[in-house]
Amino acid sequence: MDEIKKQDVKAFAYLDAINKEKWTASHDGGWRCGILTTNISECINGVLKGARRLPVSALVEITLERTVHYFHMRAMKGKKMLQNNQLWTDFACKMFISWQQKAVEHTVTKYSHAQQSASVVTRCQGRHGMNTHVVKIANRECSCGK
Structure with missing residues (x-):
């Protein structure tokens, strides 16, 4: 905030009047702007990997294609798991086995x-x-x- 105040006093006054829990990651208790926002950003970055500095129409097309592919592959994996009577993902099974051994x-x-x-x-x-x-x-x- 001190850095903002040095740059622009009006901007500082504007931001200071807003409840800091509403717009800062340091005051939200880690709920709204912490890990959840980071995970969403990382997911979007993963979808757009290699698509930087393209025209907007190309970005939209790539985003659509990659998103459709992402969900199609996971749907196929889910169907395969259900056909094999596997109710839990491999990751969840490993966690349950580890917890069971500790229990x-x-x-x-x-x-x-x-x-x-x-x-x-x-x-x-x-x-x-x-x-x-x-x-x-x-x-x-x-x-x-x-």
Whole structure:
């Protein structure tokens, strides 16, 4: 803001009057302008890769062709997965398998419905001892810090 003020006092006054949560990435808590906008920008950049500095009509045509191809390829992949009775993507399956392997090392020993908390014993293969952690479900917290 100091840099804007140095460049143009009227522009600074205009922007300063607007709630900063509405137009800055630094004050939005990461919701509106953070990762979501970045992902959309990266997606568009991926579609337009190699199409810089072309006439507008060529950009529109390339964008349409590449978008149609993008959705066609994913639709074909989805049909193939359904024909093979695969309900989850390969990426999701790898995540579920990884989580399942980690979950085997955890055992719930106590659960309090009233306090919405549980005591979980973790045992890591190749390591000595067992650790007990308290999971507070309502707060989404664990005493292990994860």
